[in-house]
Amino acid sequence: MEDITGKKRQIEKAMDEGQTIVVAGKCEVKYQGRAASKLSEGDRLLIIKQDGTFLVHQSKKMNAINYQGPGAKVIVEENEKKLLITAQRMKPMKESIEVNFSEVYGISAYFLKDDEKLKLFGTERELSDLLMQDLGVIERDLIPLKQESDIRHGTIDILAEDSGKNLVIVEVKRREASLDSISQLNRYVNELRERRNRKVRGIICAPSITENALRMLERLGLEYFKLDYEIANPSARIKGLQKKQRTLDSYEKPTS
Amino acid sequence: MEDITGKKRQIEKAMDEGQTIVVAGKCEVKYQGRAASKLSEGDRLLIIKQDGTFLVHQSKKMNAINYQGPGAKVIVEENEKKLLITAQRMKPMKESIEVNFSEVYGISAYFLKDDEKLKLFGTERELSDLLMQDLGVIERDLIPLKQESDIRHGTIDILAEDSGKNLVIVEVKRREASLDSISQLNRYVNELRERRNRKVRGIICAPSITENALRMLERLGLEYFKLDYEIANPSARIKGLQKKQRTLDSYEKPTS
DNA sequence: GCGATCAGCGGCACG
DNA sequence: CGTGCCGTTGATCGC
Numbered sequence: 405m406e407d408i409t410g411k412k413r414q415i416e417k418a419m420d421e422g423q424t425i426v427v428a429g430k431c432e433v434k435y436q437g438r439a440a441s442k443l444s445e446g447d448r449l450l451i452i453k454q455d456g457t458f459l460v461h462q463s464k465k466m467n468a469i470n471y472q473g474p475g476a477k478v479i480v481e482e483n484e485k486k487l488l489i490t491a492q493r494m495k496p497m498k499e500s501i502e503v504n505f506s507e508v509y510g511i512s513a514y515f516l517k518d519d520e521k522l523k524l525f526g527t528e529r530e531l532s533d534l535l536m537q538d539l540g541v542i543e544r545d546l547i548p549l550k551q552e553s554d555i556r557h558g559t560i561d562i563l564a565e566d567s568g569k570n571l572v573i574v575e576v577k578r579r580e581a582s583l584d585s586i587s588q589l590n591r592y593v594n595e596l597r598e599r600r601n602r603k604v605r606g607i608i609c610a611p612s613i614t615e616n617a618l619r620m621l622e623r624l625g626l627e628y629f630k631l632d633y634e635i636a637n638p639s640a641r642i643k644g645l646q647k648k649q650r651t652l653d654s655y656e657k658p659t660s
Numbered sequence: 661m662e663d664i665t666g667k668k669r670q671i672e673k674a675m676d677e678g679q680t681i682v683v684a685g686k687c688e689v690k691y692q693g694r695a696a697s698k699l700s701e702g703d704r705l706l707i708i709k710q711d712g713t714f715l716v717h718q719s720k721k722m723n724a725i726n727y728q729g730p731g732a733k734v735i736v737e738e739n740e741k742k743l744l745i746t747a748q749r750m751k752p753m754k755e756s757i758e759v760n761f762s763e764v765y766g767i768s769a770y771f772l773k774d775d776e777k778l779k780l781f782g783t784e785r786e787l788s789d790l791l792m793q794d795l796g797v798i799e800r801d802l803i804p805l806k807q808e809s810d811i812r813h814g815t816i817d818i819l820a821e822d823s824g825k826n827l828v829i830v831e832v833k834r835r836e837a838s839l840d841s842i843s844q845l846n847r848y849v850n851e852l853r854e855r856r857n858r859k860v861r862g863i864i865c866a867p868s869i870t871e872n873a874l875r876m877l878e879r880l881g882l883e884y885f886k887l888d889y890e891i892a893n894p895s896a897r898i899k900g901l902q903k904k905q906r907t908l909d910s911y912e913k914p915t916s
Numbered sequence: 917g918c919g920a921t922c923a924g925c926g927g928c929a930c931g
Numbered sequence: 932c933g934t935g936c937c938g939t940t941g942a943t944c945g946c
Contacts, residue, residue, distance in 0.1 A: 424705060424719050426682050428770040438835070438924040439782035440894035446774030449680060449707070455720040463680050463772035464711040466729050467941060470778070473722050473926075499924075512768050514684040516719035518702030522726070526695035528937065554931080557839055557876050558935065578937085579694070583813055583920070587843040588936090591876075614919065620813050620847075638696040694939040723926060729941075755939070784922065810945085814920065834922085839935065844921090870934060 408482050411508055415452075415480050415489070418513035422454040427489070429508040433460055433470045437499020443469060450489065450503055452478055458491035460503060470501050526635040528578045532561050534642050535576065535609070539564055541645045542609060542629050546572060560592050570603040571596060576631070577610035585610065586620050593626065664743050667764055668736050671708075671745070674769035675734060678710040683745070685764040689716055689726045693755020699725060706745065706759055708734055714747035716759060726757050782891040784834045788817050790898050791832065791865070795820055797901040798865060798885050802828060816848050826859040827852060832887070833866035841866065842876050849882065 418425050427450040433443040443460075448469070451459040456476035459468040472491040481488045487505040492498075532551060539546040545567040553560040562574035573596065575589040585608055593606040606626040613621070613628050621628055632643035674681050683706040689699040699716075704725070707715040712732035715724040728747040737744045743761040748754075788807060795802040801823040809816040818830035829852065831845040841864055849862040862882040869877070869884050877884055888899035 424684075424717075426705070426768065428680075428768065428772070435924075436891070436894070439780060440891045441778050441780045441924080442894065443778050444776045446776040447770070447772035448774060449682070449770070449772070451705070451717070453717075453719055453721075457720065457722050459722065461680075461707065461709075462774050463709055464713065464730065465709075465942080466713050466715065466724075466727060467923095467925090468722075471722060471924085474720065496924090509770050510768055512682065512684065512766055514703070514705070514765050516684070516703035516705070518704060518718050520700045520702040522697050522699050524695060524697045524939085526939080552930090554935095557872065559930095579939090583847070584840065584844065587847050588840065590847075591839070591843050616813065616919075635692070635696045638692070638698065691939070697939080721927080723938095723940090727939080729939095752939090780924080782924080808945085810920095815945090835924090836934095872934075 406508065408485060408487050411487055411511060412480050412482055414511055414513075419452065419454075419478060419480075422515070423513040424454060424516045425452040425511065425513045426450070427452070427505070427508060428510045429487075429505045431460075431503050431505040433504075434502045435470050435499070437493075438497060441470065445506065447509075448503075452489075452491075456491070456493070458501060460501070470503075472499070472501055525638040526578065526633075526640045528561075528576055530640045531578055531631065531633060531642065532576045534640060534645060535562060535574070538645055539574075541642060542574065542607065543572075555592065555595050557591055557595050558588070566605065568603075570605055571600065572605045572607060574607045574609050577608065579611065581608050581610035581613040581628070582617050583614070583620060585613075586617050586624070586626065589626060590624055593624075662764065664738050664741060667743055667767060668738055670767055670769075671736050675708065675710075675736075678771070679769040680710060680772045681708040681767065681769045682706070683708070683761070683764060684766045685743075685761045687716075687759050687761040689760075690758045691726050691755070693749075694753060697726065701762065703765075704759075708745075708747075712747070712749070714757060716757070726759075728755070728757055781894040782834065782889075782896045784817075784832055786896050787834055787887065787889060787898065788832045790896060790901060791818060791830070794901055795830075797898060798830065798863065799828075811848065811851055813847055813851050814844070822861065824859075826861055827856065828861045828863060830863050830865050833864065835867065837864050837866035837869040837884070838873050839870070839876060841869075842873050842880070842882065845882060846880055849880075 432445045435441040449461040455474040458472035458476050460470040462469050476491040476493040479490045489503045492500040536548050546564050549563045553563045561576045564572040566572050573592050589606045596604045609629045609631045688701045691697040705717040711730040714728040714732050716726040718725050732747040732749040735746045745759045748756040792804050802820050805819045809819045817832045820828040822828050829848050845862045852860045865885045865887045867887050
């Protein structure tokens with residue numbers, strides 16, 4: 405027979421100490437909150453973090469099947485000879501998960517000290533930054549006006565001006581552009597067209613675009629620029645782009 | 661001193677047997693693929709599932725800091741007295757994670773048998789199904805034409821007709837509608853307006869809407885209907901909605 | 917298989 | 932705080 409009380413105490417102690425806890429066992433899971441769910445009995449992994457994060461993992465797939473984010477209060481109880489672990493949260497609204505273990509296969513707990521943050525390369529923001537250095541890669545004589553320009557109905561990635569003094573809105577995507585990318589760009593273009601008397605162009609700048617999105621784009625009179633980039637150093641690099649700094653240098657200080 | 665070879669064998673054996681494995685330890689993590697990342701040394705949890713899922717968790721937050729989805733090939737190596745675990749995947753493109761452990765605090769492995777699937781209530785689809793039974797809750801004499809209607813630039817949740825024989829597009833949202841919800845609805849409305857000669861109305865149907873989204877909605881001449889629902893039985897229930905079945909019953913078989 | 921959309925999206929940055 | 936929007940988004944469902 406299982407010593408449920410002992411396991412309960414073991415988990416509670418680890419929680420008090422701020423450990424990260426993994427419980428493996430057979431359980432059923434109920435959730436009620438923004439939605440509601442029921443998961444019948446099966447073998448799962450439960451992970452409890454010190455910040456209240458609460459994850460129930462099945463043996464397949466990436467995402468937790470049930471979860472609670474940081475800030476959840478976790479309670480461990482003994483309930484009819486079962487180990488019942490509950491996580492409750494008030495934000496974004498009152499919600500709770502109940503994990504009811506009929507069997508516990510194992511419990512591990514670790515002190516995890518980790519202040520490191522992920523350094524990520526190849527984000528949209530990085531691509532946007534690179535483009536700001538030389539919009540000429542998209543179109544000759546295209547000059548940047550503003551990055552992250554807030555308008556009423558959203559934020560424009562890059563606002564620019566072409567050689568004919570037309571406003572150009574550039575929407576940057578790190579992956580294939582689809583219908584909603586086009587809708588997003590169209591939203592910005594429409595707003596500026598209403599507000600300004602200038603001609604306004606819209607360019608979607610992405611490594612690829614779905615066929616359907618391209619059709620919609622053309623129907624709307626918007627444009628697509630294929631953004632050729634790779635992630636190497638690590639640091640993203642846009643094919644054909646030359647930093648202004650380097651260009652200036654090579655003019656002012658030719659290789660001697 | 662650590663028996664790295666033993667740990668390597670332990671993990672490999674568990675993988676061969678299809679177990680779900682948890683490794684706790686101090687490691688650094690590198691990723692290269694759709695993007696690239698570097699995470700300096702710290703204490704983490706590594707989870708390896710039988711389907712290739714590969715998760716590196718820090719002691720805080722819900723999401724894995726580095727990961728690889730189902731289908732990844734996992735290799736365990738001994739590398740300069742460290743335990744190096746690599747996950748590689750070819751889809752959606754060639755990418756790999758390297759987790760290099762300088763210390764291993766613990767290894768657990770479990771056979772997790774679980775064929776259960778989550779039953780989820782309160783999804784958008786469920787709300788849409790309920791609305792299809794009686795669109796009168798949105799507007800008197802609104803009759804449903806088609807659910808999930810594919811058009812060129814997307815899929816309309818509910819296509820209906822009002823008492824004036826106008827087409828009505830209903831976009832259902834289970835949570836607060838924001839700018840992109842409005843863009844989405846607007847996209848559908850514009851397409852049908854081009855293709856048909858009838859008047860086309862668009863209604864966003866959500867529990868709430870952001871201030872800004874409401875302004876955009878009004879500016880576009882679209883409409884908002886507040887969708888009051890709760891999740892109780894469990895099964896979603898829309899306030900004011902009466903199932904056709906029940907309504908018919910009460911007329912044909914009044915309480916005796 | 918691609919593609920469009922939802923998700924209890926989560927998380928972040930900026931007003 | 933809200934809120935807009937990105938994400939190595941993931942997962943699902945339809946064609």
